[in-house]
Amino acid sequence: MAASSRESSTAPRHAREIPGWDRETDVVIVGLGCAGASAAIEASRAGAEVLVLERAGAGGGTSAVSGGLIYCGGGTPVQEKCGFADTPEEMYKYLMASCGPGPDEAKIRLYTERSVEHFLWLVEQGVPFKESFYPDGGSEPPTDDGLVYSGTENAYPFNEIARPAPRGHCTQAEGAAGGLLMRKLLGAVERADVKLQANTRCEALVLEDGGIVGVVARVERSAYYVRARRGVILATGGFIYNNDMVETYAPLLGRCSYRVGTEGDDGSGIRMALDAGAAAIRMDAGDVSLPYYPPHQLMRGILVNRYGQRFINEDAYYGRVGEFALLRQEGHVYLIVDDEIFARPKGAMELAAVGETPAELEAELGLPTGALESTLAFYNKHAAQGQDPLFHKSRACLSPLTHPPLGAFDCRVERALYAVFTLGGLHTDTSSRVRTPAGEIIPGLYAAGRTTSGLSAQGYSSGLSIADATFFGRRAGASAARS
Structure with a gap:
């Protein structure tokens, strides 16, 4: 040596x-x-x-x-x-x-x-x-x-x-x-x-x-x-x-x-x-995971970006969800649920806002006026029929979010658990x-x-x-x- x-x-x-x-x-x-x-x-x-x-x-x-x-x-x-x-x-x-x-x-x-x-x-x-x-x-x-x-x-x-x-x-x-x-x-x-x-x-x-x-x-x-x-x-x-x-x-x-x-x-x-x-x-x-489930009932919620719009089918693998959230939505994402499916996600994730109506919730989140209202109205209408014409989420994960209060879990990259490796x-x-x-x-x-x-x-x-x-x-x- x-x-x-x-x-x-x-x-x-x-x-x-x-x-x-x-x-x-x-x-x-x-x-x-x-x-x-x-x-x-x-x-x-x-x-x-x-x-x-x-x-x-x-x-x-x-x-x-x-x-x-x-x-x-x-x-x-x-x-x-x-x-x-x-x-x-x-x-x-x-x-x-x-x-x-x-x-x-x-x-x-x-x-x-x-x-x-x-x-x-x-x-x-x-x-x-x-x-x-x-x-x-x-x-x-x-x-x-x-x-x-x-x-x-x-x-x-x-x-x-x-x-x-x-x-x-x-x-x-x-x-x-x-x-x-x-x-x-x-x-x-x-x-x-x-x-x-x-x-x-x-x-x-x-x-x-x-x-x-x-x-x-x-x-x-x-x-x-x-x-x-x-x-x-x-x-x-x-x-x-x-x-x-x-x-x-x-x-x-x-x-x-x-x-x-x-x-x-x-x-x-x-x-x-x-x-x-x-x-x-x-x-x-890199692989980017956003573990917002289990519990799996949370897949019946919707994920929205800073504009109050959905961007993915919520029954996707949470590694795919994390990739879309970070790389395509700049890590600015919320999970919207109602009282019927409310549960605490597996990952470190806190409530960002609660509201009795979509209008109240979007105001609390600072989303564009009417955006979340429109998103939920369209989603709920089709979910009641077992359909998701935009992102084709499975029927098992579809249900209208019509039981107030509504809640928004904070899935922003600075606030939630995002697991990553190269x-x-x-x-x-x-x-x-x-x-x-x-x-x-x-x-x-x-x-x-x-x-x-x-x-x-x-x-x-x-x-x-x-x-x-x-x-x-x-x-x-x-x-x-x-x-």
């Missing part, structure tokens, strides 16, 4: 600058969340000697504090046991419609075709799934049920594009199950005889002949040089905890009150790769190889998970992050081992 006086930097080093390699291995993996763990398992299975460098004291990362939900479909055993028919083609049509604009068609096609195989791989690693369905969709269930609607599959417009099916596969634990998921994956990593070096922070990539041949890390205050004979895999998470990067690339996301992730989501892997000539895409994209990252192909801005492959460099731009370009369904990270983490491990 060589001491270094050079300031910490993500700028790449050339191999000729390295005073001596402290360690050599076939594949170096940076980060041990679910992407890094999946990469390690597959690289080892392919015969490579694998070393994982983890900045924390142990593996887990953001995956360990997640809900443990995995978006799988196409006809998994859990789907079939619960009585839901699904095919890779229906899953493909839904993801292409909901993960855009501009989703990666090749990645979505590959994942949907191999999603059942990937689910079985997770089971092989010891991840448990109960063959039961939780009927109240949204995100991970509070029970240990194994299947849930975790997106907008059964709401407009997607229920007219693809046959709805629940695809949120829940690791079997009550509530958030990311910890159990990671314990199972880390156990598989241990069985694969992968070497782990914790408390080691990677700072830069090492270049030689146009490719990546190693990393510069730091152990305590000393530089530590590791040569990778076959490849380096970056699995370091996103950048939601890097204020400078959020302000530069995705300033709207910085307005959200709750950042989903850990301090490890600081964009370090992205920055190392960018400095080494990589391309990043969709860096302004979706943009390094540009990779279906083998998890990192590309340059010209579209060329950087030899020896791979990436997976939130370090990359994956299945989703903008729209999101719960469970896609872990699905993306584990599937393309596997692809990264296998690709690097074969190179």
